[in-house]
Amino acid sequence: MDLARAALLVAREEYPQLPVERYRSRLDLLAEETRDLLGSETGPLLVLQEVLSTLYRRHEFRGNREAYYDPRNSFLNDVLDRRLGIPLTLGIVLLEVGWRLGLPLEGVNFPGHFLVRFHGESLDLLVDPYDGGALRFQDQAQELLDRVYGGMVRVHDSFLKPAQKREMIIRLLTNLKSLYLNVQDHPRALAAVERILLIRPIAPAEIRDRGVILARMGRREEAAEQLEAYLNVAPEAADSERIRGMLEELKSGS
Numbered sequence: 001m002d003l004a005r006a007a008l009l010v011a012r013e014e015y016p017q018l019p020v021e022r023y024r025s026r027l028d029l030l031a032e033e034t035r036d037l038l039g040s041e042t043g044p045l046l047v048l049q050e051v052l053s054t055l056y057r058r059h060e061f062r063g064n065r066e067a068y069y070d071p072r073n074s075f076l077n078d079v080l081d082r083r084l085g086i087p088l089t090l091g092i093v094l095l096e097v098g099w100r101l102g103l104p105l106e107g108v109n110f111p112g113h114f115l116v117r118f119h120g121e122s123l124d125l126l127v128d129p130y131d132g133g134a135l136r137f138q139d140q141a142q143e144l145l146d147r148v149y150g151g152m153v154r155v156h157d158s159f160l161k162p163a164q165k166r167e168m169i170i171r172l173l174t175n176l177k178s179l180y181l182n183v184q185d186h187p188r189a190l191a192a193v194e195r196i197l198l199i200r201p202i203a204p205a206e207i208r209d210r211g212v213i214l215a216r217m218g219r220r221e222e223a224a225e226q227l228e229a230y231l232n233v234a235p236e237a238a239d240s241e242r243i244r245g246m247l248e249e250l251k252s253g254s
Contacts, residue, residue: 001165001166001169003092003095003096003165003168003169004022004023004024004027004076004092004096005020005242006165006169007076007089007092007169007172008020008023008024008077008094010074010075010076010169010172010173010176011029011075011076011077011078013186013188013191013192013195014071014075015075015077017204018077023076023077023080024251026080027093027096027097027100028100030054030055030059030093030097031100032056033054034047034050034051034054034097034101035101037050037053037054038050039070041059044103044104044118044120044121045118045120047098047101047102047103048098048103048118048125048127050231051094051097051101051103051201052094052127052132052133054097055093055094055097055133056132056133059083060130061079061083061084061090061093062083062084062132063084063085063086063087063090063130063131064084064085064086068086068177069182069230071179071180072084073085073086073089073177074086074088074089074175074176074179075089075170076089076092076093079093080093084207085130086114086130086175087113087114087115087129087130088114088168088172088175089172090129090130091107091114091116091129091168091232092107092168093129094116094127094129094133095107095116097240103118104118104119104120105117105118105119105127105181106119106127106162106163106168107162107165107168108159108160108161108162108163109159109161109163109167109168110141110144110145110160111145111149111153111157111159112145112149113128113130113144113147114129114130114163114168114171115127115128115129115144116129117160117162118135119156123137124137124138125137125138126138126140126141126144128144130146138160141155141159141160142154142155145159151240152248166199166200169199170196170199171193173192173193173196173199174192174196176188176189176192177189177192177193177196177209181213183201183227184216186213186216186217187217189209190210190213190217193206193209193210193213194210197210201254202233204233204234204237206231207229207230207233208226208227208234208237208239208243210226211223211224211225211226211229211230211243212227212246214226215246215250217229220250220253223250224247224250224251226249227243227246227247227250230243231243231244231247
């Protein structure tokens with residue numbers, strides 16, 4: 001999967017005429033600018049530092065702290081235009097530019113705060129794409145978790161597992177789904193769910209959410225079909241009784 005292309009195709013749902021290749025070339029240009037500044041330097045740590053300087057100092061990419069829940073923070077074209085984003089989309093920019101320069105980078109689906117990991121020859125570093133590219137050792141991950149959960153959650157090894165590209169796109173779509181549900185924009189929330197299901201067809205929670213959203217949109221027959229499918233794949237789910245009750249209401253027309 002081409003991560004940048006996939007992220008831009010998510011944005012095309014909102015911007016149907018989006019010129020995907022033009023925006024991908026913007027990432028090429030950021031990498032070329034960095035390469036020109038490096039000259040003959042090829043050491044991975046030096047390359048990483050120059051990438052961070054290009055993105056955060058020269059082009060002033062930054063986290064949108066004033067309007068974190070603005071959907072534009074999740075659209076890669078808007079992030080490249082406005083230089084504002086959330087950890088995930090800023091992380092995608094960092095990954096794509098770094099990969100173009102041969103850097104050993106990978107995404108990390110850290111709870112509540114997407115990170116990028118640099119695999120050095122003698123050490124691994126975590127890069128915070130939302131905090132100006134701040135570098136931290138992996139044993140400092142608890143500090144990041146405390147910022148999100150106030151010391152109530154302890155770091156687990158699973159929190160630092162590499163994120164596959166598909167997982168990053170699912171996280172991007174899940175962010176959008178939550179944003180749209182919070183403002184009751186059901187058509188856009190449904191579109192996000194359906195794209196998650198294109199990537200992960202058997203995702204019980206998404207099948208359930210598609211049914212619930214369809215019910216809210218008044219599409220009762222389709223909603224009932226999805227909720228039945230959910231109960232078939234997750235009959236012992238914690239919310240199964242609630243979903244059965246909703247299904248009965250849909251079928252009875254009440």
